[in-house]
Amino acid sequence: MAGRSDFTVSIKLGIGQYVATNSFFHRIDPRVKIVIGVLLIGAAVSGNSLLGLGLIFFLIWCGLLVSRVQARLAFITLGKMLPYLVFLALIQIFTVPRFHESPNVLWQWRILIVTGQGLISGSLLILRFSVIMLGLSLFSYTTTTTQLLHGIEHLLRPLQRLRFPAHELALVVNISLRFIPILAEEAEKLMKAQASRGADFGIGRRMGFIKRMRRMFPLFIPLFVQSLKHAYRLVEAMEARCYTGGRGRTNLINLRAERRDYIALVVGIIIIGGLVTAGLFNIDAFVWRIFNTRV
């Protein structure tokens, strides 16, 4: 049976939706959130502790619950990604054994070998992605694009001395983020208009990937044309209000960090530091050993 909301593209994009519940997470200085976010992505990508990543996953989940945003939505988005992640993880699982000197073989069938190391790296891949996705969701649910813009601009301001276009970069990021829901809405409208003329997007039915992509093709052209039109209109609207770039521009909002923000920053850094340390000192193996000796 076809889904009831056949064409709602916008809801499928869990990222990029601000949910105003004004929780603790909403009130943290955006700069702190950006710094922690970047550190988190770095730590998640380089971290190789399953325990650490699992713990962080749990903490972010708690964060989603505490901030009273739609934790369910974040998980729906994650669930949609899961098949791809599992596919990538499977590739990892079956290819990693070739690169280990002393593989711990758990299962073997002809050339297919599953080793402990393979399983670990597969799970790591899934966990890393999940942590990043969920972290980004938490960030975007609790931060308005305006806050993000100000955060980036403030953070990059010291670089302006070196002629780095901090303001412009922040603006570009802001506009790109703003365009995501606009494009999603536009795509939805086009799909509906074309479906009204008998187009079949294979929604709710099985359809080959190539065929599905071919059906999508008539969407891309008007979508592209319209985003260009949007962009031109935006430029005109900005110029009509005397926008000339970052030079000499003052801010309505000046970010000032409060005690809360420093505490959040310190706590965040400690947690991420913990993750990095867990990876460096191979905590997983340590815990595993303790667990085994007890039993």
Next chain:
Amino acid sequence: MAGSGVAIDVKRLFHAYFPGTAMEVPSLKGVDLRIEREETIGIIGPAGSGKSTLLQHMNGLIRPRGAGYGDVVVLGLNLSDPSIDMRTVRQKVALLFQNPEDQLFERYVGDDIAFGPRNLGLSKAEVRERVQYAMDMVGLPFSFKDRITEDLSGGEKRRAALAGVLSMEPEVLVLDEPTAGIDPQGRRHLMEVLGKWLSRAGRSMVIVSHTMEDIAELADRVYVLVSGQVLLHGSTAEVFSSYGLLKKYGLGIPTAVEITRFLKKEGFEIPPGVVRVKQAVQSIQGILHGRKI
């Protein structure tokens, strides 16, 4: 077939956007609406009253959520039934969105108009015939089929878009603000085309517009939708006689009605049921004749 005299029957329809989330917005709260065959319905209502959502239910772009959320029955087909072929429904009920010229996507005008018939799986000759018929209907010369879509003027693009849905040969035409954003000549022309289309037997139309004159010109009956509910419905003349209520919700009445209302207030005899300019002119002529005698 249940009720062959009914084109579209909307029964106690409920709808909400983002159901089950913090962003849930109810948009339709138990709407009842019926479109008879060979009838034209006008739907008016302030912005955000659920008009577009309602229209999208009429060709199954949005389907009722389930039991208790109401039903939409199109030409005897209940859209809640998951086994019905939506393409049949969408061929019979053509929906033209707001600013349809933004939704043209083929390089050549003819290809864009042929999009619908091709999706119906018609033969090349039949597609050609349909395109010719539709272009003739909207007053575009057949030679325009080889023009580049982007090179058309705004009004021509709108006509091409209309041709794109007429080429499906629907029985019901559903229009969302068909005259918004085009010049007066374009509007007059469009109204003529719609009138001509309606003149063939068995055809029904639903038209949403903020231009009350459009509604007065075409509609037999009018529904007033306010925050997801039918506030008022009746014949066009009846609805436009409730000036106070319409004004309260930010709506208006056609100029012809406004003029005759004024004349009536001044004590002139105006026959009931005047909503169109032509009718207003006739009744004013009647007054002038009466004076002379």
